[in-house]
Amino acid sequence: MESYALLLAATLNAGTVLALASLGLLINEKVGIVNLGAEGMMLCAAIAGFATVVTTGSDVMGFAAGMVVGAVLAGMFGLLVIWLNTNQYATGLALTLFGTGFSAFVGTSFVQAKIPERAAFAVPYLSDIPWLGAALFRHHPLVYLTVLFALGLIWFLYRTRSGLIMRSVGESPESAHALGYPVRLIRLLAVMVGGALCGLAGAYISVIYTPLWVEGMVAGKGWIALALTTFATWRPARVLLGAYLFGGVTMLQFHLQGIGVDVPSQFLSMLPYVATIVVLALISRNPQWIRINMPTSIGKPFYPGA
């Protein structure tokens, strides 16, 4: 029983990384922008966060550094796709290729570095409940903040005027422009917020999740986060749920190894990627359904007066 509590705990932990990144990408896609640079932004943020924690010893500074790096890179991407009308897919890909190389380049001097041991996190009283305590209440504060953020995002998107404007930019940039909203500025803002969230996710990986730096350590989580927005048909609550589901799949491999399942470890490591492909195929089966839920202007450039 105890091992299942740990599995659930690990699932929430892994799911938090995916949830943060995926909610960020959701914000991008709600205004009509697909950023394939998630993986690259997360890698750069991971090394930025790790390096900051190694030098300053402060986790908060590490997270801040990750968010800034994510936002700056996303801002570069945004300038290109929003003002220079470059192809979103190609530009995002360029960001990922650049980020992969750049993070490896900057990170060489930090490969052996270690982060000081920190006290285990625990919610007072609640963490002492048998089973549930170990499963739910001994997490890093960010795990709980992510849930709150998701709830806040739902409220913002569907209950506030600003959220409505944001969605209208994604559904019909022409109408939003005609109504006098600064479409490109809103898009840039959303892209940078999305980048900051991807950055936070990246920093969480290298500071808390696996506190070390290895080249390419994000290992496709940015891409899985991208797939999650489609799985969730662009609904924040479903993004959160999907993130935990995939966090579970990622963790399942270690659990299966732990209980001695006789399958080569490489096949277990394939699980999250294969699961992504399978779920993607199942969800996309009905193109009508995807089209109804997808922000209409996704992937399309908008140039006022053109």
Added chain:
Amino acid sequence: MLKLEARPEPSRVWTYASPLLALVITVLIGTLMFAALGKDPVKGLQMFFWLPIQSGYAWGELLVKATPLLIIALGLAVCFRSNVWNIGAEGQYIIGAIFAAGVALMADRTTGAWIVVPILLAGVLGGMVWAGITALLRDRFHANEILVSLMLVYVAVQLLSYLVGGPWKDPMGFNFPQSKTFEAVTRIPRLFTGSRVSIGVFFALLGVIGLWIFLFRTRAGFSLQVGGLAPAAARYAGFSSRKALWTALLISGGAAGLAGALEVAGPIGQLTPYVPAGYGFAAIIVAYVGRLHPVGMVLSALLMSMFYIGGELAQSRLGLTKSLTGVFQGLLLFSLLACDTLVNYRLTLHKRRSA
């Protein structure tokens, strides 16, 4: 203030000038980076742009790396021109290498030189199978090919790791995760002694000619590109988008698989976890910088190969890391995309109207 103004038609001058301008920008940023690292920028740039072309031997090495890049990029050009986003060439390359290695490992001392042919065919088949999965899921289930092809890269890496660590591990290999060294007879024939350039160069050049004919002189190539540029027009003309999807993915998968076979049975000579060298991703940049044109990609493949060699030289001679290669590659694609704006838009100076 500066304003973009759409050109009535794409500028011919900028179509050719934009990659050059992008290269200049990349070099400028590179210079700044070397300076920021406290390294002599002239020396740094020498590693990337002079040493790789200064001798006959160096040119040979340049060709060795340019060959797989060009072969993969030729296939990707077909994909990108038909608006199919195959970004998993790295995975198709790995599976091609695995299939080729499977055949190469069957050879023994009595095998003849004919074995090279099935090795290469196996590589092509492997790449096609892997790209075929993406095509199938896109065709049958409308699954996004970007995500599927990319996820399959990670799956391919794990498969490779399983094979070299398990069934194909060299029993005499001191427990290193690698296959035994292939028999000498399986080695892809080299062109000259003293250089590692193999007949792969001919495949690449044949590919260049083949792609040129396919794109610009055949109906199939034409319909593929119409489908990419104007799907509605293609439907009206009766061109099948499903056929285009399969054609594009199978051609690019086969090309990537061929490159994998040429590498694993060529310069590497055994299956190791180091077979994937990022060629599949770098080839995306080759394709774009070469304007998806067969001849342009020859030049950009050479350029990208210079980046690879430059990174290795910067590591061995300047004590930098070879991941510089990736930084330069990414920068180049970034600057190219930005410069390409000038192909379709004109920069004009507008005086801000006073309110």
